[in-house]
Amino acid sequence: MRIAVRTGAGAPCPTTAAHEDIPVNVLLDHLAEFREGFIGTVWLTVASSVLALLLGVVLAGFRVSPVPPLRFFGAAWVTLFRNTPLTLLFLTIWFAVPQVFDFGFDPWTKALIVLSVYTSSFVCEAVRSGINTVPLGQAEAARSIGMTFFQTLGSIVLPQAVRTVLPPLSSIFIALTKNSAIAGAFSVTELFGWQKVLSDQGFAIAWLFLWVALGYLVITFTISGLFRLLERSLEVAR
Amino acid sequence: MTEVSVTKDAIPPGADDLVVLKNVNKHFGALHVLQDIDLTIARGEVVVVIGPSGSGKSTLCRAINRLETIDSGDISIDGKPLPQEGKELARLRADVGMVFQSFNLFAHKTVLENVTLGQTKVRKTGKAEAEEKARRLLDRVGVAAQADKYPAQLSGGQQQRVAIARALAMDPKVMLFDEPTSALDPEMINEVLEVMQQLARDGMTMIVVTHEMGFARSAANRVVFMADGRIVEEAVPDQFFSNPRSDRAKDFLSKILKH
Numbered sequence: 001m002r003i004a005v006r007t008g009a010g011a012p013c014p015t016t017a018a019h020e021d022i023p024v025n026v027l028l029d030h031l032a033e034f035r036e037g038f039i040g041t042v043w044l045t046v047a048s049s050v051l052a053l054l055l056g057v058v059l060a061g062f063r064v065s066p067v068p069p070l071r072f073f074g075a076a077w078v079t080l081f082r083n084t085p086l087t088l089l090f091l092t093i094w095f096a097v098p099q100v101f102d103f104g105f106d107p108w109t110k111a112l113i114v115l116s117v118y119t120s121s122f123v124c125e126a127v128r129s130g131i132n133t134v135p136l137g138q139a140e141a142a143r144s145i146g147m148t149f150f151q152t153l154g155s156i157v158l159p160q161a162v163r164t165v166l167p168p169l170s171s172i173f174i175a176l177t178k179n180s181a182i183a184g185a186f187s188v189t190e191l192f193g194w195q196k197v198l199s200d201q202g203f204a205i206a207w208l209f210l211w212v213a214l215g216y217l218v219i220t221f222t223i224s225g226l227f228r229l230l231e232r233s234l235e236v237a238r
Numbered sequence: 239m240t241e242v243s244v245t246k247d248a249i250p251p252g253a254d255d256l257v258v259l260k261n262v263n264k265h266f267g268a269l270h271v272l273q274d275i276d277l278t279i280a281r282g283e284v285v286v287v288i289g290p291s292g293s294g295k296s297t298l299c300r301a302i303n304r305l306e307t308i309d310s311g312d313i314s315i316d317g318k319p320l321p322q323e324g325k326e327l328a329r330l331r332a333d334v335g336m337v338f339q340s341f342n343l344f345a346h347k348t349v350l351e352n353v354t355l356g357q358t359k360v361r362k363t364g365k366a367e368a369e370e371k372a373r374r375l376l377d378r379v380g381v382a383a384q385a386d387k388y389p390a391q392l393s394g395g396q397q398q399r400v401a402i403a404r405a406l407a408m409d410p411k412v413m414l415f416d417e418p419t420s421a422l423d424p425e426m427i428n429e430v431l432e433v434m435q436q437l438a439r440d441g442m443t444m445i446v447v448t449h450e451m452g453f454a455r456s457a458a459n460r461v462v463f464m465a466d467g468r469i470v471e472e473a474v475p476d477q478f479f480s481n482p483r484s485d486r487a488k489d490f491l492s493k494i495l496k497h
Contacts, residue, residue: 066323140305141342141401145356145408146332148325155359160346 026203027211037194038215045177051116056123063128082121089114111183119176126168130161163234170227174220191215256281256443262311271297273467284444286454289464295447299416303334332360335405335413339420341397343389350385353404375403379433395426399433415446463487
């Protein structure tokens, strides 16, 4: 909305001469690319959030399961991916993994995999801490009427854990949004990459950063808003 | 061993034994909480387990549906030994009702849902049928009017009666009560005990860990007295309360029946 309002003042001068001085023009003249980058970031964030959430919940299930190999797998996954720098994971899947076996994934898919796997380790721990806040008696009661481990987890424990898990999950997904900027350095079309292309062309870097930052703010504010709505809607259901 | 062939065609001895514990041992670290427990409960029998705190009564109760694992010995229910954790154990647990000291009603489900959940998820009963049965059971324990409330909106006594209905909804062969009235205000104890007495009169097999000596006197077929992880004495209630044999039981009774 803000951009559209300013358009009235800045738009009549599309020539290149004054570009450096009018920050809005950098954005307006490259709006198509900016939009593409913005959508790229949104799409990458949403896709990796969904995948990370699914993976994280399954892993948390593993970590509290009565089967030792599953518990071990979950713990190993979290230890490995939570403690490795994200950039190193990007480098690994870009350069090391293809040397062993080339899956032929495009950059976007690779970025999706890295971001989901990395974030899933954090989601797993958030969900696990939520599970631990549900009194043990709830699971015991479920087991005592003959529910299996997965029924107990799915119908009794996880629904009661959701409320406690929401605030940390919101932080994790906001971090994921910002982490997706690393993908830009690996030639995935997203918001941060837009800035890189233009600053290489000599546009004023401070203004580019401002627009990029605003783009990220829109996404992260949306995430925290959504989570606040979710939290409020769950408050009544008790 | 020769008896086996002799009695093969007749009703085998102990055919009516529903819960059998043989030589059961369990440790919590250095604490030997169950020591060589032998206990047999017949179908339709009401057994009340009493004893000082830390004597292993609750652990015994929880071991019967394997909420506590045991270190050695055998536990079988209706002739079947307790299986390892998994689907088969889940099936067996569905036949063993359990009522907890802290009620443990599912906090995010309504009272009605608490009683239908096991039926639909475990017994795969249809929703309408499960609800009808749930309402019937809630009526039987006297909380039909609370069906659409959440557990937190109920008094302790009401919650515990819902918990009994939840267990009954599975048509259990035996009901385990782990100190069902210990977390209740005194005025609410009776409403729960009355439901339990009715159950006992209806012929339900019950194992009740409790401090309610009145209930033990009036409803139990047998009193099991435990102390320090052992079964010290077993007797019919009248005999146990009026004429305990062991010094440990005499000491315990003198302390609790004084007031």
